[in-house]
Amino acid sequence: MTLPIRNILMMALYSSCMAARLLQVRPAGAQEIPNLPALSPAELEMKDNPEQSGAPAMILYYAVETDNTKATETHATRIKVFTDEGKKYANIEIPYVEKYSEVGEIAARTISPDGRVTPFQDQIYDREIVKAKKFRYHAKVLILPNVQVGSLIEYAYTMHYKKKVPNEYHHPEQYMFTRGMTYPAAEWSVQRELFLKHGHFILVPVTGSRVAAFKTGLRADAVPKTLSDGRLQFDIDDVPGFEEEEYSPPEQNIKGRMNLYYAEGFYVSDNYWSGLGTALAKEYDSYIGLKRSKVIEGEIQRILSPNDDDEMKLRKIYMRAQQIRSTDNEEPKSDKEREREQLKENRKAEEVLDHNYGSGNEINLLFIAMARAAGFEAHPLLLSSRNHAFFQDDYPNLEQLNSMVAAVRTRGKYSYLDPQSPYCPFGLLPWSLTGTGGLLVDSSNPSLGKTPQPKSEDAVSRTVGNLKLSAEGTLTGNLTVSYEGQEALMERQWVMQKDDAKRREHLEETLKSALTGEARVKLLSVEGWEKTGEPLKIEYEIEAPIYATLAGQRLVMPLGVLHVKEKNPFPSPRRTHSVYFDYQYETYEDIKIELPAGMQAEGLPGNKKVVQGAVSYEFVAKSEGNLLQITRVRRTGAYMINVAQYPNLRKYFDQVLAGDSQQVVLRRAK
Numbered sequence: 001m002t003l004p005i006r007n008i009l010m011m012a013l014y015s016s017c018m019a020a021r022l023l024q025v026r027p028a029g030a031q032e033i034p035n036l037p038a039l040s041p042a043e044l045e046m047k048d049n050p051e052q053s054g055a056p057a058m059i060l061y062y063a064v065e066t067d068n069t070k071a072t073e074t075h076a077t078r079i080k081v082f083t084d085e086g087k088k089y090a091n092i093e094i095p096y097v098e099k100y101s102e103v104g105e106i107a108a109r110t111i112s113p114d115g116r117v118t119p120f121q122d123q124i125y126d127r128e129i130v131k132a133k134k135f136r137y138h139a140k141v142l143i144l145p146n147v148q149v150g151s152l153i154e155y156a157y158t159m160h161y162k163k164k165v166p167n168e169y170h171h172p173e174q175y176m177f178t179r180g181m182t183y184p185a186a187e188w189s190v191q192r193e194l195f196l197k198h199g200h201f202i203l204v205p206v207t208g209s210r211v212a213a214f215k216t217g218l219r220a221d222a223v224p225k226t227l228s229d230g231r232l233q234f235d236i237d238d239v240p241g242f243e244e245e246e247y248s249p250p251e252q253n254i255k256g257r258m259n260l261y262y263a264e265g266f267y268v269s270d271n272y273w274s275g276l277g278t279a280l281a282k283e284y285d286s287y288i289g290l291k292r293s294k295v296i297e298g299e300i301q302r303i304l305s306p307n308d309d310d311e312m313k314l315r316k317i318y319m320r321a322q323q324i325r326s327t328d329n330e331e332p333k334s335d336k337e338r339e340r341e342q343l344k345e346n347r348k349a350e351e352v353l354d355h356n357y358g359s360g361n362e363i364n365l366l367f368i369a370m371a372r373a374a375g376f377e378a379h380p381l382l383l384s385s386r387n388h389a390f391f392q393d394d395y396p397n398l399e400q401l402n403s404m405v406a407a408v409r410t411r412g413k414y415s416y417l418d419p420q421s422p423y424c425p426f427g428l429l430p431w432s433l434t435g436t437g438g439l440l441v442d443s444s445n446p447s448l449g450k451t452p453q454p455k456s457e458d459a460v461s462r463t464v465g466n467l468k469l470s471a472e473g474t475l476t477g478n479l480t481v482s483y484e485g486q487e488a489l490m491e492r493q494w495v496m497q498k499d500d501a502k503r504r505e506h507l508e509e510t511l512k513s514a515l516t517g518e519a520r521v522k523l524l525s526v527e528g529w530e531k532t533g534e535p536l537k538i539e540y541e542i543e544a545p546i547y548a549t550l551a552g553q554r555l556v557m558p559l560g561v562l563h564v565k566e567k568n569p570f571p572s573p574r575r576t577h578s579v580y581f582d583y584q585y586e587t588y589e590d591i592k593i594e595l596p597a598g599m600q601a602e603g604l605p606g607n608k609k610v611v612q613g614a615v616s617y618e619f620v621a622k623s624e625g626n627l628l629q630i631t632r633v634r635r636t637g638a639y640m641i642n643v644a645q646y647p648n649l650r651k652y653f654d655q656v657l658a659g660d661s662q663q664v665v666l667r668r669a670k
Contacts, residue, residue: 032107032109032117032119033076033078033107033108033109033154033155033156034074034076034105034107034156035063035065035074035076035156035200036061036063036076036078036154036156037061039078039111039152043060043078043080043152044111044113044115044152046080047082047150048082049080049082049195051195051238051240052195052240052241054083055082055083055086055194055195055241056081056082056083056085056086056088056089056194057079057080057081057082057083057086057089057194058079058080058082058194058195058196058197059077059078059079059080059192059194059195059196059197060078060079060080060152060197060198061076061077061078061197061198061199061200062075062076062077062078062192062196062198062199062200063075063076063077063199063200063201063202064076064186064188064200064201064202065201065202065204066185066186066188066201066202066203066204067204068164068165068185068186068203068204068205068206069204069205069206070204071160071161071162071163071164071165072158072159072160072161073158073159073161073186074105074156074157074158074159075156075157075158075159076154076155076156077153077154077155077156078152078153078154079152079153079154079194080151080152081147081148081149081150081151081152081153082149082150083149084149086149087147087148087149087151089147089153089194090110090143090144090145090147090153091141091143092108092141092142092143092144092153092155093127093139093140093141094106094139094140094141094157095129095137095138095139096137096138096139096140096159097136097137097138098136098137098138099136099162100161100162100163101159101160101161101162102159102160102162103140103157103158103159103160104157104158104160105156105157105158106124106140106142106155106156106157107120107155107156107157108120108142108144108153108154108155108156109144109154109155110144110145110146110147110151110152110153110154111151111152111153111154112146112148112150112151113148113149113150113151118144118145118146120142120144120145120155122142122143122145124140124141124142125140125141125142126138126139126140126141127139127141140157142155165183165185165206165262166183168181168183168264169183169206169208169209169262169264170206170207170208170209171208172208172209172264173208175264177264177265178265178275179265179271179272179275179276179278179279180263180264180265180271180272180275180396181263181264181265181272181275182212182261182262182263182264182272182396182397183261183262184259184260184261184262184397184399185203185205185211185260185261185262186201186203186258186259186260187257187259187260188201188234188257188258188259188260189255189256189257190218190222190236190239190256190257190258191217191218191239191240191241191242191255191256191257192239192241192242193241193242194241195238195239195240195241196236196238196239196241197237197238198235198236198237199234199235199236199237199239200233200234200235201224201233201234201235201258202231202232202233202234203224203231203232203233203260204231205230205231205232205262206262207230209262209263209264210262210263210264211232211260211261211262211263212260212261212262212263213258213259213260213261214258214259214260214261214392214394214395214397215256215257215258215259216252216253216254216255216256216257216259216392217254217255217256217257218236218256218257218258219236222234222236222258224258224260232260234258239256242255242256243576243577245575245576245577246569246570247569247570247579247580247581248577248578248579248580249390249577249578249580249640250386250387250388250389250390250580252388252389252390253389253390253392254577259395259397261396261397263396272396273393273396273439273446273447273448274446274447275446276398276439276446277439277440277441277442277446277447278443278446280380280382280439280441281379281441281442281443281446282443284365284380284441285443287347287348287349287365288348288349288365288368288369288372289348289349289350289369292373293348293349293350293369293373295350295353295354296349296350296353296366296369296370296373297373299320299353299370300317300370300373300374303316303317303320304316304317304374310376310410310411311410313374313376314371314376314408314410314415314417314426315426317367317370317371317374318367318417318419318426319426320370321363321364321366321367321370321419321420322419322422322424322532324352324353324356324357324358324363324366325356325357325358326357326358326359326360326363326420326422327343327357327358327359328359328360328420329360329422329496329497330497331497343357346358346359346362349362349365349366349368349369350366350369352365352366353366359420360404360420360421361404361420362420363419363420364380364404364405364406364418364419364420365380367406367417367419367420368380368406368408371406371408376408376409376410377408377409378406378407378408378409379406379407379440379441379442380404380405380406380407380440380441381404381405381406381407381416381438381439381440381441381449381451382401382403382404382438382439382441383401383402383403383404383405383433383436383437383438383451384400384401384402384403384436384437384438385402385403385432385433385436386431386432386433386434386435386436386582387432387582388402388432390436390437391436391437391438393437393448400438401438401439403432403433403438405417405418405429405433405451406418406419407440407449414449415427416429416433416451416452417429418430418433421489421493422492422493422496423488423489423492423493423496423530423532424489424532425485425489425532425533426533428458428485428486428489429451429452430486430489431454431459431486431490431582431583432582433451434451434452434453434454434583435450435451435452435453435454435639436450436451437449437450437451438450454486454583454584454639455584456584456585456586456635456636456637457485457586458485458486458583458584459484459485459486459487459583459584459585459586460483460484460485460487460585460586460587460588461481461482461483461484461487461585461586461587461588462481462482462484462587462588462589462590463479463480463481463482463562463587463588463589463590463591464479464480464482464589464590464591465477465478465479465480465561465589465590465591465592465593466478466592467479467542467561467591467592467593467594468593468594469547469548469555469557469593469594469595469596469666470596471555471596471597471599472546472550473545473546473547473548473549473550473555473557474543474544474545474546474547475542475543475544475547475548475561475593476541476542476543476544477541477542477593478524478539478540478541478542479511479539479540479542479591480537480538480539480540481511481537481538481539481540482535482536482537482538483535483536483538484535484536486583486585487536487585488528488534488535488536491536492529492532492536494506495529503526503529504523507523507526507538507540508521508522508523508540511540511542513565514562514563514565514566515542515544515561515562515564515565516544516546516547516564516565517565518544518545518546519542519543519544519545520542520543520544521540521541521542522540522541522542523538523539523540524539524540524541525538525539526538526539548666551665553667553668554602554665554666554667555596555599555665555666556663556664556665556666557593557663557664557665557666558661558662558663559605559619559621559630559660559662559663559664560632560659560660560661560662561591561593561630562589562591563660563661564660566657566660567657568650568653568654568657569653570646570649570650570653573647573650575643575646576643577643578640578641578642578643579640579641579646579649580639580640580641581636581638581639581640582639583639584614584635584636584637584638584639585635585636586633586634586635586636587632587633587634588631588632588633589630589631589632589633590629590630590631591629591630591631592627592628592629592630593627593628593629593630594626594627594628595623595626595627595628595666596626596666597626598626598668598669599626599666599667599668599669600623600625600626600666600667600668600669601623601628601664601665601666602664602665602666602667603664603665604621604622604623604664605621605662605663605664607619607620607621608655608658608659608662610652610655610656610659612648612649612651612652613638613641613645613648613649614636614637614638614641615634615635615636615637615638615649615652616633616634616635616637617632617633617634617635617652617655617656617659618631618632618633618634619631619632619659619660619662620632621662621664626669628664632660634656
């Protein structure tokens, strides 16, 4: 076929332009950033993510190579910027724990939409994120230059770990294993903040040990494969960006990740935990003391009476353990401060009693030692705290178990107690340790255990109000708020290390946030700060100007005194994750409002009652003469509500909002 001269010239011009474009791209695609493939013209010209239109940016390629033989891990990332909002990804932070790792070999560059490369040559900053008692979190911070809409961001770094894989997994043939043992080989966070086009992960394992995999939030076919050279490779495409939602379960349990670990000995999932429980029992029993301790037995004889029943004995031992100073709940001390204070290490439980201080676990172990001395069967129960992650018994990793409570058998069943937790009353656990699983450490019968589910009646708040409305619409009077159980524990622990001024500020701001914007709040009194197990009672004086608005000869007044600013916590009709509350709870309100002289309520709205599965709401308003009484009850009887029930939950909160938003018209009585 013969083409017109004009078409031939246009094709030649197009070819020369493309050649020039490719020449510009090639330097960008070269392996200047480790572990990133050559950049394609299509990636350079990309304007949007077809899988998630309108997104600010996307990750085109994310590669991790974990080398257990060198104790290193190299990360490489390529990000495409689509909008102005996406330019924020030019600010790169690389977190690390100073005690355990170092960051090196940082390389980064910006590729402009026309293919020009701007290497990063500026200063890299080191920023402290968290300063904890035993370690510090830091981040290497760098800001890439010339990032604009259409740019590509590329960077890589190597994490050098100070701890290497133990020799047992290098040469298992040299050891005799009496139980199943595991050790982390790689922890890959696959699901990122942005949509991931392609993820490429490599593990260089130590030779001689079996590698197993555990995954969360990934497709069923997401499985690593073993290469001919012994390395493990895992590739995955089109992973949606992780959506952060209010009231979501811990990220550890819902965010896509792949964990590889070495497994040796008589390893299967079930006997891993029983074998670990037996091994840990030897360590804990050594600390608790297998032989009788004169110090502990003397204290038991001092605090117990012959006529005490089992519950009274445990209560007295619990109260004694709570009197021990908990160093975990104090400001972190430097080595010099500890030396100046002459804080000695507690090598046995009896020394915790003798020194009168200890860490959280040491106090609980002392309680177990005292319970055993009093004749009880008592063991440590290691748990996964729900504010961090739910326990997964099919993932054999000791690091899941980050908390401890005492399990004491009475009347054929276990009671679970946590005396190390300040202000935690006998029989109650902090919310994060309720309804969670872990390992019962028992030398003769180790097993997986679970703490009881929380109940709504364990967390109650009550508000009683005696208020007065002026003819101008100003609401004044007193409110008394009482916290019980979990609610009181939370409040006490929140202000534990704060002075009186900070406590007052916290309480006043908490109530003020519930009232109208111009409201003034004055704290009158607090009862029960230090009284573990008793209600925490707080009395306020309030003044809310223009609470009711004038409408001719009438006043229009909202009925939801403490809820005028509330909104539905679930505004979106779409939900990705289950709804997760910290714990179940109940709230009771009884507010009386004296109306202006000569005025009365006109046409009170009808009572509202809503029951939706585990949640319920009741609102009643009634009047007698110039006195208006408002009662409100709300219960949340579950802390986890699945996505299928989300539309009903959202509708419930709309109904609660409708009830709290009701108004009443006040007019002068005839």
